[in-house]
Amino acid sequence: MQSLVHALIKLLPGVTPAAITSGRAIPALSAIYLFWTFGASGAISAAGQAMGRTQGFDNNHPRKHTHELEGLPLRLRSAHYALMENFPGFALAAALAQVLAPNDAQIVNLLGFHVLAKLAVHYPAYLANVAPPRTLAHVTATAALVNVCWRLAAGS
Template sequence: MTDDKGRQAKRVAVENGVINPSGVAVMGAAPLYLALIPATTYLTKPDSIVQSLTHALIKLLPGVGTTSITSGRAIPALSALYLFWTFGASGAISAAGQAMGRAEGLDNDHPRKHVGKLEGLPLRLRSAHYALMENFPAFALAAALAQIISPTDPQIINLLGFHVIAKLLVHYPAYVSNVAVPRTFAHISATAALINICWTLAAAK
């Protein structure tokens, strides 16, 4: 009887697309998004290394300097950089990957027709691009709330900077290079930073 129930459960699982039931254990990563919030707070304190890196990143934009950072325009600057890389640079690199993945090159008439056949580096270039786009709405929400509620708070700006640094300088290269551990850690910590921002803004008095 027990064997029959086991076989029945396995059949139902397969019918629902579950080939490896033990994969459910991956859900255990969910608490990490909250567990890393204190770490992002510690790493993004005023005058931290993250703040120095964030300011250096912001100053890469022509016409943006220290005055912009201290006068409430640091968040738009970070957003401009993130927008460019997410939708511009990584999009172009993704298209190049598609071109490299086909003997005929990029099919610009039907650019998404052949994506299911991509493998290796071309697939990772596309996947890394889409991973950035999937996370951008969360950044946009946190950045918008921060700009409205607390545009000059150094820690909030540093948390946004941490997210951008983790995503663009760690997650994206790790994804393209197929290095799983730093890619995953960068994603979780970058997302934790955004949760931290919204939580901090909600709790502010």
């Protein structure tokens, strides 16, 4: 898991391997997750809304027609919202970890697992409408955040 987390972090422009061991792994994971949650999946969700209407995207009333979405356009929007709903839990765990244990490899790996499970499994499975891996990724990613907070509370 650690090598996957390190590989993910190294994808960020300007982040060197030294940043991984200098307490910057958690901010790097946060930047990746933040970008995908609010930037990329938000843009993809808007594209889905445009696909879902013959008149295209209604920028004056962007939420007015969301109840009419079906199929892929609905999954694009729903996958985006699923990421947004889970981001606050990650943000809390990441902030606590950065303050209390920024160099704890186990904590960083658990946070990295959450990001990988959500972005590499949950999100694509949501778009593909494949429920079992989506559900498993959600449950294990959430368990990783609970584990992080539990370890931080216990001081281990």
